[in-house]
Amino acid sequence: MKRVAIVGGGVSGLAAAFALEERRRNGAVLEYVLYESSPHPGGVLRTELIDGCLVEAGPDSFITEKPWAADLCRAVGLGNQLIGSNDAERKTYILVRGRLVVIPDGLMFMVPTKILPTILSPLFSWKTKVRMTCELFQRPRVAEGDESVASLIERHYGAEMVDRLADPLLSGIYGGEATALSVRAVLPRFAEMERTHGSLGRAMLAARKKMSSATGRPAPPIFTSLKNGMQELVRAIISRLPPLSLLTHTPVRAVRPDAGGWAVSAGPRSGHFDAVILAVPTYAAAEMLRSGSAGTSSELEAAPATQLATELAGIQYSSSITIGMGYGREVRQSLPPGFGFLVPRSEGKRMLAATFVHNKFPNRAAPDRAMLRCFIGGVRAEAEWTLSDDQIVGMVRSELQQVLGLRSEPLFARVYRWKAAMAQYGVGHLERLERIEHLRQQLPGLALAGNGYRGIGVPDCIRSGREAAAQVVAN
Numbered sequence: 001m002k003r004v005a006i007v008g009g010g011v012s013g014l015a016a017a018f019a020l021e022e023r024r025r026n027g028a029v030l031e032y033v034l035y036e037s038s039p040h041p042g043g044v045l046r047t048e049l050i051d052g053c054l055v056e057a058g059p060d061s062f063i064t065e066k067p068w069a070a071d072l073c074r075a076v077g078l079g080n081q082l083i084g085s086n087d088a089e090r091k092t093y094i095l096v097r098g099r100l101v102v103i104p105d106g107l108m109f110m111v112p113t114k115i116l117p118t119i120l121s122p123l124f125s126w127k128t129k130v131r132m133t134c135e136l137f138q139r140p141r142v143a144e145g146d147e148s149v150a151s152l153i154e155r156h157y158g159a160e161m162v163d164r165l166a167d168p169l170l171s172g173i174y175g176g177e178a179t180a181l182s183v184r185a186v187l188p189r190f191a192e193m194e195r196t197h198g199s200l201g202r203a204m205l206a207a208r209k210k211m212s213s214a215t216g217r218p219a220p221p222i223f224t225s226l227k228n229g230m231q232e233l234v235r236a237i238i239s240r241l242p243p244l245s246l247l248t249h250t251p252v253r254a255v256r257p258d259a260g261g262w263a264v265s266a267g268p269r270s271g272h273f274d275a276v277i278l279a280v281p282t283y284a285a286a287e288m289l290r291s292g293s294a295g296t297s298s299e300l301e302a303a304p305a306t307q308l309a310t311e312l313a314g315i316q317y318s319s320s321i322t323i324g325m326g327y328g329r330e331v332r333q334s335l336p337p338g339f340g341f342l343v344p345r346s347e348g349k350r351m352l353a354a355t356f357v358h359n360k361f362p363n364r365a366a367p368d369r370a371m372l373r374c375f376i377g378g379v380r381a382e383a384e385w386t387l388s389d390d391q392i393v394g395m396v397r398s399e400l401q402q403v404l405g406l407r408s409e410p411l412f413a414r415v416y417r418w419k420a421a422m423a424q425y426g427v428g429h430l431e432r433l434e435r436i437e438h439l440r441q442q443l444p445g446l447a448l449a450g451n452g453y454r455g456i457g458v459p460d461c462i463r464s465g466r467e468a469a470a471q472v473v474a475n
């Protein structure tokens, strides 16, 4: 009987557990235990139903293009609960000098693919518009090494594009800054497009043409979610795991290679396993490996684990705060159409983004309710961390009043704080991952999963959990 420990009950660890459970049901002789430090599994996936509104504390959806999340939903019986974003209503605004300016049609992520709407848009200055046109003639270029997203985008479109679009878009996903994030890790497609086409605009157009002629079908919705919220996925996975395999309230203090397997220290629930999957943030995995090495008598034996811990600890994380607020019918009628707005750093606000949730997905708010979800991330979240919930709500309300003219008292407001939950893929991240993989291979039976490695979104985390499960079974 193979015994596996999974440490961390976020979506990565749960996906790993479900993958092992599937194998067990198919006859594999194995047993597993999932250790979760908090009282509830799910990590940052949490949904609350408040006053007719479905409030997502963490992720509200996942991108449809990456199939692993929807596949898992189907596998746990939630196929009929999958819903797509209301893309017909899709419109996102950028705050420019205190005014909301809609992102023009044809701008794919931050690459203009339709010249006319971009030229006519007040989002960019003439200088940037001229650069966009010239960009179409850039020649292929092989970059020497990794660089920041800001550096690549600035080379193609100038600094204004970084400030008004690249940085706010990436801040909304990573909570980090375009000047710090690695282009190879975060936007590998852009690095590739530059190498093959030179111009990002031309490359994007070519890709779009290929895609529409290949499928001939209308594009699927950009985002997918679950009718009753993202936490449904957590509930559905747990309902398919043997209850005794789930240990909540059980923080793991240390893991160390031991007698051809792994010793997991978790107080009275410590155990010996053939393999261990660390599905926690990389700094937590580093801490467990370090503590484990401290308990090893031979320095030589501890070396790969200690070096691995150092590499894992080098991956930075940022914190974020989400604020869910419900309003009455009059606010729903007064808000602009669309999914919400992004705030460039240069606007000097603390909010990074706000989503008009009632427009983004059906059924998220009763017809007589409006729901807003505001996001504070990265350095700005650290600065506001010590404020009370009331102070944060007050600050967000004051900014919403400035941006939207919204003066109404919310019917409810909830603040959710996520400390060091979003990994930041800094320049050189992929090289670090190679070193991590090299060290991991010297530690048989160890697998790593989570948002610290090859994708921060829910689908990539699920993929990482499944791959980790496959690795330990194959080992």
Ligand SMILES: Cc1cc2nc3c(=O)[nH]c(=O)nc-3n(C[C@H](O)[C@H](O)[C@H](O)COP(=O)(O)OP(=O)(O)OC[C@H]3O[C@@H](n4cnc5c(N)ncnc54)[C@H](O)[C@@H]3O)c2cc1C
Binding pocket: 007, 008, 009, 010, 011, 012, 013, 035, 036, 037, 038, 041, 042, 043, 044, 045, 057, 058, 059, 060, 061, 062, 063, 250, 251, 252, 253, 279, 280, 281, 284, 320, 321, 322, 418, 421, 422, 449, 450, 451, 452, 456, 457, 458, 459, 461
């Ligand atoms: C506010 C926010 C909004 C987001 N929005 C989106 C979105 O809309 N779409 C999208 O695709 N992605 C989104 N993401 C990203 C995505 O949700 C996360 O990257 C993903 O859910 C992380 O899952 P995880 O299991 O790797 O980590 P986590 O969810 O952080 O789970 C790790 C778990 O490990 C546990 N743990 C830690 N230390 C120990 C220990 N010593 N012993 C035992 N257990 C331990 C923790 O308690 C936690 O439950 C968002 C993230 C945040 C924070």
